[in-house]
Structure formats: C-alpha cells, structure tokens
Amino acid sequence: MGESKPRVGVIGATGYSGMELIRLLLLHPNVQLTYLAGSRARSESFGAMFLHLAHLEGVSVEAFDVEACKQACDLAFVALPSGESGRVAAALWSAGLRVIDLSGDLRLPADVYQAWYGHTPVETSAQAAAVYGLTEFARDEIASAQLVANPGCYATAAVLALKPLQDHPILQAGIPVIVDAKSGVTGAGRSAKTHLQFAELTDDFYPYKVGKHQHVPEIEQALGAEVPIVLTTQLLPVSRGIFASVYITLTTEVDREAIYQRYLETYANEPFVHVLPYGEVPHIKAVQGTNFCHIGLVLDEQKKVLQVFSVIDNLQKGAAGQALQNANLMLRRNETDGLNAAALWM
Ligand SMILES: NC(=O)C1=CN([C@@H]2O[C@H](COP(=O)(O)OP(=O)(O)OC[C@H]3O[C@@H](n4cnc5c(N)ncnc54)[C@H](OP(=O)(O)O)[C@@H]3O)[C@@H](O)[C@H]2O)C=CC1
Numbered sequence: 001m002g003e004s005k006p007r008v009g010v011i012g013a014t015g016y017s018g019m020e021l022i023r024l025l026l027l028h029p030n031v032q033l034t035y036l037a038g039s040r041a042r043s044e045s046f047g048a049m050f051l052h053l054a055h056l057e058g059v060s061v062e063a064f065d066v067e068a069c070k071q072a073c074d075l076a077f078v079a080l081p082s083g084e085s086g087r088v089a090a091a092l093w094s095a096g097l098r099v100i101d102l103s104g105d106l107r108l109p110a111d112v113y114q115a116w117y118g119h120t121p122v123e124t125s126a127q128a129a130a131v132y133g134l135t136e137f138a139r140d141e142i143a144s145a146q147l148v149a150n151p152g153c154y155a156t157a158a159v160l161a162l163k164p165l166q167d168h169p170i171l172q173a174g175i176p177v178i179v180d181a182k183s184g185v186t187g188a189g190r191s192a193k194t195h196l197q198f199a200e201l202t203d204d205f206y207p208y209k210v211g212k213h214q215h216v217p218e219i220e221q222a223l224g225a226e227v228p229i230v231l232t233t234q235l236l237p238v239s240r241g242i243f244a245s246v247y248i249t250l251t252t253e254v255d256r257e258a259i260y261q262r263y264l265e266t267y268a269n270e271p272f273v274h275v276l277p278y279g280e281v282p283h284i285k286a287v288q289g290t291n292f293c294h295i296g297l298v299l300d301e302q303k304k305v306l307q308v309f310s311v312i313d314n315l316q317k318g319a320a321g322q323a324l325q326n327a328n329l330m331l332r333r334n335e336t337d338g339l340n341a342a343a344l345w346m
C-alpha cells in the first residue's frame with residue numbers, strides 16, 4: 001500500500017489568505033485538505049458561500065475547536081487576524097500539532113511585538129519555538145519545525161530584495177535603506193473597511209502607517225545588520241501584488257557586475273525567486289496568482305544609488321503560497337507541489 005497523504009487544515013478559511021490556501025491545496029497532488037474552520041460554523045456549504053469554489057459541494061466550515069482540529073489534521077495553517085491568530089496557533093502547537101501561523105503574532109520578540117502591534121504577546125514558549133519561515137533562508141529549520149511564523153507580505157518582498165547584500169559593505173550599520181512599497185488591496189483582508197470601498201480607493205493613492213508599519217522591525221530583524229529601514233507603505237488600486245522599490249545609497253566604490261552576480265548566485269537554485277536580466281524591471285502582473293518573486297536591479301554609478309525592485313503576490317509568496325512552500329518542507333513533499341501555476345498575465 002502507498003503512503004497516505006498528510007492531512008492539512010485551514011483556520012480562517014473564510015478570509016483571503018485562507019481562501020487562497022484552499023485554492024492551492026485543491027491542486028496539491030500530495031496532501032489532503034481535511035479541516036476548514038472560521039470564527040463560527042456556517043450553515044451553508046463552502047461552495048455556496050464563494051462562487052469561485054462553487055464546485056466544492058458538501059464542504060462546510062466549522063467553528064474552530066482545538067481537539068477537532070487535532071483529530072482531523074497532521075498540520076494546520078492559521079490565518080486569523082493578528083492578536084487572535086498567534087493565540088490559536090500556540091494552542092494547537094501546545095496540543096501537539098504542527099502549525100504555520102500566517103499572522104505577525106509569532107515573528108518578533110514579545111516586547112517588540114507589543115510595541116508595534118499593540119496586542120498582548122502570545123506566551124513566551126510559543127514565541128521562542130516559532131521558526132521564521134522565509135523559506136529560501138531557513139529550509140532546514142523549517143523542515144524540522146513544529147511551529148512556523150510565516151513572514152509578512154511587505155517583509156517578504158523587501159527581505160528577498162536585500163538578503164543578497166546582507167554581508168556586503170554596501171549595507172552599512174546606521175545608514176538607512178529606503179523601502180518604498182505598494183500593495184494590492186487584498187493585503188488588507190476581507191472584512192469591510194471604509195477606506196477599502198471602491199469610491200474611496202479608486203483615483204487615489206497615498207502612504208499609510210508612515211513610520212509605524214509593523215513590518216519595519218520584521219525586516220530589520222531578518223536582515224540582522226543594524227541597517228535602519230525606512231518603509232513607506234501604500235495601497236494600490238489593484239487586487240493582488242506587492243511592488244517594493246528599495247534604494248541603497250552607496251558610500252563606497254561598488255562593482256556593478258559583482259553586485260548583480262551576487263543576486264544571481266544567491267538565487268541560482270531557487271524555484272520561486274527569479275532575478276531579471278540587469279536593468280530590467282519586474283511587473284506585478286507577471287507574478288499575480290503565483291508564488292514567484294521577481295527581482296530587478298539598476299545601479300546609478302553617477303548618483304551612487306542602487307535600486308532593487310522586488311515584486312510578489314501578497315496572497316501567495318506574501319502569505320498562502322509561502323505557507324504552502326513551508327508546509328511542503330515540513331511534510332517532506334516536493335517544495336513546489338501545488339505551486340506550479342504561471343501568472344494569468346492577459
Ligand atoms: N492578506 C494578505 O495579503 C496577508 C495577510 N497576512 C496575515 O494573515 C492573517 C489573515 O489575513 P487575511 O486573510 O487577509 O484576513 P481576512 O480578514 O481576509 O480573514 C480573516 C479570517 O479570520 C476570521 N476571523 C476574524 N476575526 C476573528 C476572530 N476574532 N476570531 C477568530 N476568527 C476570526 C475570519 O472569519 P469570519 O469570516 O468567520 O469572520 C476570516 O476567516 C492576518 O493575520 C494577516 O495579517 C499576512 C500576509 C499577507
């Protein structure tokens with residue numbers, strides 16, 4: 001008899017990230033989706049609630065319960081709002097389940113988390129056990145982890161843009177790096193908010209959470225190089241995608257070809273990070289609906305500025321896609337299983 005497929009569950013199944021996970025898991029050849037939960041049980045079937053999943057007849061969403069989840073799954077994805085998500089993830093982890101939390105609740109030390117998120121931190125043992133799940137840079141730890149803190153969307157785009165420079169003198173302690181980032185509106189979640197209404201959103205463009213965005217400490221921590229990050233976040237009137245333009249002021253002579261080679265080498269064997277030919281810029285549309293990150297580089301030798309452009313789909317590499325990539329490692333599946341789609345483009 002062949003090996004039975006690992007069973008996985010999604011908590012937060014009625015949210016954008018949860019729904020994206022379901023969409024991906026339905027195409028996964030080597031896991032089975034056995035549990036869907038939300039904040040409350042729904043009387044109508046999942047397919048009846050969401051038109052794009054209308055073919056899912058007879059699948060229902062339960063009110064979340066630790067014991068029911070533990071019985072039904074080998075691994076659970078938790079995609080609830082910050083403040084709630086980490087608490088649920090920690091409860092499942094304490095009950096012995098392997099868990100990937102998509103929120104920011106387990107990514108930072110408790111004091112930093114409280115200062116930037118304003119929520120009470122999750123118990124210290126869970127914070128300490130959680131592995132930061134930026135797949136490309138923590139494969140072995142993720143594969144053996146019981147609890148994974150999936151990275152934030154802006155943080156993923158920014159850190160993938162900067163990681164190849166981590167040990168290079170181009171990044172200097174105390175010299176700020178500017179990350180000018182834009183996100184599609186699904187990044188804000190599915191619940192109704194006035195600023196997300198069509199009439200408020202369309203024909204407008206402005207920065208938000210200036211100096212206060214919760215991904216600043218996450219990016220700084222992931223780079224670990226005492227480089228201050230100045231992050232400007234903006235809402236783009238598109239559904240999906242993050243476009244991060246990163247500006248690094250050069251204080252020493254830099255060889256353009258050597259910098260570009262660093263990027264090519266860092267990501268040479270990565271299935272989901274694609275470095276564009278030097279001087280080309282990425283497009284959001286080229287990664288929408290995919291787990292790819294596309295990176296482009298331009299070095300202005302006269303003005304002494306390196307520009308790195310990084311794009312991802314916030315719901316995929318920025319949330320559900322990366323979570324599935326991590327689950328594939330944890331469950332000893334092929335890392336790319338369920339994640340092989342190319343963008344729609346036109
Ligand atoms: N959207 C994105 O691009 C990204 C999101 N994230 C993080 O992932 C998590 C989920 O985000 P997203 O999918 O956008 O969120 P949504 O707002 O779209 O969905 C939230 C989900 O949580 C449930 N929920 C809401 N309030 C509660 C509560 N008090 N207790 C239990 N369940 C609750 C909702 O269920 P119900 O329908 O029953 O209310 C829904 O299923 C968040 O922590 C977010 O920060 C991370 C990276 C990117």
Ligand SMILES: CC(=O)N[C@@H](CCC(=O)OP(=O)(O)O)C(=O)O
Nearest residue numbers: 082103104152153183187188214
């Ligand atoms: C467009 C938009 O509103 N995006 C959200 C990203 C939310 C997110 O990813 O939150 P975590 O901290 O849980 O990762 C924001 O800027 O807060």
